[in-house]
Amino acid sequence: MTATPHRNASSPVPSRARNHRQSWPARRATPPRERPSTRQIYVFADESGDFDFSNQAASKYFTLGTIVLHDPTIGDRLLALRRQWASEGLGLNTTLHATEDEQAVRDRVFTFLDSEDFEADFTVLEKRELPTSVRSQQALYKDAWTRHFKTMGARCLQTQDQLLVVVSALGVRNERIKLQACVDEAARWTAHNSCQVAFWPCDSDPCLQIADYCTWAVHRKYERRDKRSYNLIKAKIKSEELPLFDQRLVITNKLVPAVSLRSATN
Numbered sequence: 001m002t003a004t005p006h007r008n009a010s011s012p013v014p015s016r017a018r019n020h021r022q023s024w025p026a027r028r029a030t031p032p033r034e035r036p037s038t039r040q041i042y043v044f045a046d047e048s049g050d051f052d053f054s055n056q057a058a059s060k061y062f063t064l065g066t067i068v069l070h071d072p073t074i075g076d077r078l079l080a081l082r083r084q085w086a087s088e089g090l091g092l093n094t095t096l097h098a099t100e101d102e103q104a105v106r107d108r109v110f111t112f113l114d115s116e117d118f119e120a121d122f123t124v125l126e127k128r129e130l131p132t133s134v135r136s137q138q139a140l141y142k143d144a145w146t147r148h149f150k151t152m153g154a155r156c157l158q159t160q161d162q163l164l165v166v167v168s169a170l171g172v173r174n175e176r177i178k179l180q181a182c183v184d185e186a187a188r189w190t191a192h193n194s195c196q197v198a199f200w201p202c203d204s205d206p207c208l209q210i211a212d213y214c215t216w217a218v219h220r221k222y223e224r225r226d227k228r229s230y231n232l233i234k235a236k237i238k239s240e241e242l243p244l245f246d247q248r249l250v251i252t253n254k255l256v257p258a259v260s261l262r263s264a265t266n
Helices: 015-022 074-087 103-115 137-156 173-191 206-223 228-236
Strands: 040-048 061-069 119-126 162-168 194-200 237-244 260-263
Touching: 040 137, 040 206, 061 137, 061 206, 074 103, 074 206, 103 206, 103 228, 119 137, 119 206, 119 228, 137 173, 137 237, 162 173, 162 206, 173 194, 206 228, 206 237, 228 237
Parallel strands: 040 162, 119 237, 162 194
Antiparallel strands: 040 061, 061 119, 237 260
């Protein structure tokens, strides 16, 4: 019987054995998934038009507008300019409210807005086209906000974003509580974000005054067919929707369906 020769540690490994060991790929460690970063998003909102459906003096349109900010210091810069203008004797009695400001103040505000970086979204409802189930203050407000968040949220919001929505205060306290619930429900139902909703007087925050100016400009485009101010902010507008309604549709309490949405940027 022939003895098998002894192979010490320094002996070369046969090529077949080497190839066998090398045929198994090395396992690679899977890098941990990075969690999406949480962003703080500020949304400042105002509206133009009224909730009146009873007389001819009422507005033809209801316009809801928002500006979306990652950095709200734009308001600080506007406030600094307002102080500067006052030192020059301009706008001494103004609260930077577009419907009440003198034209010289408006001109300077729109010049300021043109130089800043922000995004604006608008939902415009033609009141005479609305179904009867939406012809009340709370129903109209809820429908406008639901539509608005659906468009704006799809455009610029991520699920992990933290939202602070600041709305220009309307009506007395009891009315504000109901309207605040409408905004909160619309934000959570359509945008699915962590959201805080605040109702502040328009003159309490310059970012609300920016929303006021932008919404006023868009509303005048429809209500008075005046596009002069609208053209000054047109580059900031990311969405502007005018829903088309079909009165034959069955209306729900959550959302008034629209047959289609037509772009209103022309």
